[in-house]
Amino acid sequence: MASFTSAAVAPPATTTTTLLSKTLSHRSNTNANQTHRFKLSCNAHNHKTLKNPQTLINPTPKTSPDIQTLDRRNLLLGIGGLYGATNYLPSAFATPITAPDNISDCIAANAGISDKKDAARTLACCPPVLSEGAPKRFVLPKGPVTRVRPAAQRVTDEYLAKYKEALRKMRDLPDDDPRSFKQQAMIHCAYCNGSYRQKGEDGKPRKEIQIHNSWLFFPFHRWYLYFYERILGKLIDDPSFAIPYWNWDSPTGMTIPAMFEPDPAKENPRRNPIFNAYRDANHLPPVVVDIDYNGTERGAPCIDQIGINLAAMYKQMISNATDPISFFGGMYKAGDDPINMGSPLIGTIESGCHTAVHRWVGNSRMPNNEDMGNFYSAGYDPIFYVHHANVDRMWKIWKGLGIKGHHDPTDEDWLEASYVFYDENKQLVRVYNKDCVDTEPMGYEYEASRIPWSRNRPIPRTKKPKIAARSAGRVIKVEDVKFPMKIDRIVKVLVKRPALKRSKEEKENAKEILFIDGIHFDSERFVKFDVYVDDKDDEPATTAAESEFAGSFAQLPHNHTDKMFVTSAARFGLTELLEDIEAEDDDSVLVTIVPRAGCHDTIISNMKIELMPID
Ligand code: C2O
Numbered sequence: 001m002a003s004f005t006s007a008a009v010a011p012p013a014t015t016t017t018t019l020l021s022k023t024l025s026h027r028s029n030t031n032a033n034q035t036h037r038f039k040l041s042c043n044a045h046n047h048k049t050l051k052n053p054q055t056l057i058n059p060t061p062k063t064s065p066d067i068q069t070l071d072r073r074n075l076l077l078g079i080g081g082l083y084g085a086t087n088y089l090p091s092a093f094a095t096p097i098t099a100p101d102n103i104s105d106c107i108a109a110n111a112g113i114s115d116k117k118d119a120a121r122t123l124a125c126c127p128p129v130l131s132e133g134a135p136k137r138f139v140l141p142k143g144p145v146t147r148v149r150p151a152a153q154r155v156t157d158e159y160l161a162k163y164k165e166a167l168r169k170m171r172d173l174p175d176d177d178p179r180s181f182k183q184q185a186m187i188h189c190a191y192c193n194g195s196y197r198q199k200g201e202d203g204k205p206r207k208e209i210q211i212h213n214s215w216l217f218f219p220f221h222r223w224y225l226y227f228y229e230r231i232l233g234k235l236i237d238d239p240s241f242a243i244p245y246w247n248w249d250s251p252t253g254m255t256i257p258a259m260f261e262p263d264p265a266k267e268n269p270r271r272n273p274i275f276n277a278y279r280d281a282n283h284l285p286p287v288v289v290d291i292d293y294n295g296t297e298r299g300a301p302c303i304d305q306i307g308i309n310l311a312a313m314y315k316q317m318i319s320n321a322t323d324p325i326s327f328f329g330g331m332y333k334a335g336d337d338p339i340n341m342g343s344p345l346i347g348t349i350e351s352g353c354h355t356a357v358h359r360w361v362g363n364s365r366m367p368n369n370e371d372m373g374n375f376y377s378a379g380y381d382p383i384f385y386v387h388h389a390n391v392d393r394m395w396k397i398w399k400g401l402g403i404k405g406h407h408d409p410t411d412e413d414w415l416e417a418s419y420v421f422y423d424e425n426k427q428l429v430r431v432y433n434k435d436c437v438d439t440e441p442m443g444y445e446y447e448a449s450r451i452p453w454s455r456n457r458p459i460p461r462t463k464k465p466k467i468a469a470r471s472a473g474r475v476i477k478v479e480d481v482k483f484p485m486k487i488d489r490i491v492k493v494l495v496k497r498p499a500l501k502r503s504k505e506e507k508e509n510a511k512e513i514l515f516i517d518g519i520h521f522d523s524e525r526f527v528k529f530d531v532y533v534d535d536k537d538d539e540p541a542t543t544a545a546e547s548e549f550a551g552s553f554a555q556l557p558h559n560h561t562d563k564m565f566v567t568s569a570a571r572f573g574l575t576e577l578l579e580d581i582e583a584e585d586d587d588s589v590l591v592t593i594v595p596r597a598g599c600h601d602t603i604i605s606n607m608k609i610e611l612m613p614i615d
Pocket of ligand 1: 212221
């Protein structure tokens, strides 16, 4: 199994249970300055009747376009046809996504929200144009690692004072300074809500750029944080300043970091530069985060919620993240249209803990779950950058696990993709994915934290379920399904497996993967469904902690320019799951899809299990 060699990765706990009991009874450690007791609560604060956010966002169902009219490529992409074999494109033919040179071509965002009525934040997300001319190619300054990002639950008072001072200075910059807090927040909206177009062959802007739902997710956000951090450091004249990370993958970090919700008796929240009013009041510390959040309160006991979180992390970092495409997201290159072609495929972390934490922090009483619960507004909450620092840390940890298949994409279309940012000197620069694959050359690191989820493979509830054989004749077989299929209720389909009784070596060289393709959903809505394999009828699995749980598909609202329906795809690793439940001899498995949020008009267009070679 994995070897844990990366400097950023602390050795895993011997067992999860010992770690849990240790951390739960432990004082918040390491820093003398921080003496408050480590407190957790798994009950959301004051359960008042919350309006259903879905009905607020999208009162009337929209008509779904005919699935047949979708680009055929989309189907291939999702199924893995193009990914199965690694395509090395020679540079001359590479067509990476390229943000335009001319930022004055930026247009107002369309978040599917009426700017006048509902939007709490502006949709005019374009940056100021400070000078004519193309952005400069950014060259990473040479030098050792000077910035070490601390875990937010362990920062010292001295660090916190610095962090606040930097944020205060950023907030004090005039709104038209590209380094101001507002401009930094708007970067997210611009790159996510259709403000930028890809450069066309004739140099004219074309199809929109979307940095979510594909392999651009990790590198884009890494660069975004890189400049945000360097700007903060510059403002306080400390080049070693590093932003904190919200360590939600470890029990000691599973609440909103205390610094974000200071004691109002001691500090006026309005004067606190890291405070934000638009957060869900039911989820403030010491409530434990639900990183498999369905949009409604789970009400699980504390220890169970922690177990669910660790199990979800294990799925998203190990059993489902078997290869670059599953982890990073699907191929997306110039000419691909995120609207009509759809989003190729969403990576495990993006679809999982990333989306759940956004939704969980966003205020469910705001019309669009501002700030964190909607992409157009997420950057306005300082917690966004701290959340994304941990997402970014997951990229580094995933590569350092020492598992076959855990490497960056090697395709030129990924390596050469580029974005445009203002740096800490207000210089417009172009940055490339290929320059951000490792954090050390970028001058930063993460303070080590344990990764207790790495040993959190689920304990089987039942072995040898033979559910597939027992259900034959009672449930629909995948070959008899008339796709596209609605998933507005629980759907159970029997799916054939490509090979049985594979050897250990065969299993290491090729992973068995369930592809759910052509997931067609309303992008203005929070959408989530869970997938279970060989689940029991009488006692169905309900959480990520159960061995039949294969994973989830989730999407934050993030509308594209005009179409509300978007297509995506998801993958679920079955190799370990079938080992766990001892169903490796069965020739078919029963796939159960459980809609959790916003699925009443969601459809899927294919489902199949294939072996995918791992290199
Ligand atoms: Cu660009 Cu967490 O999203």
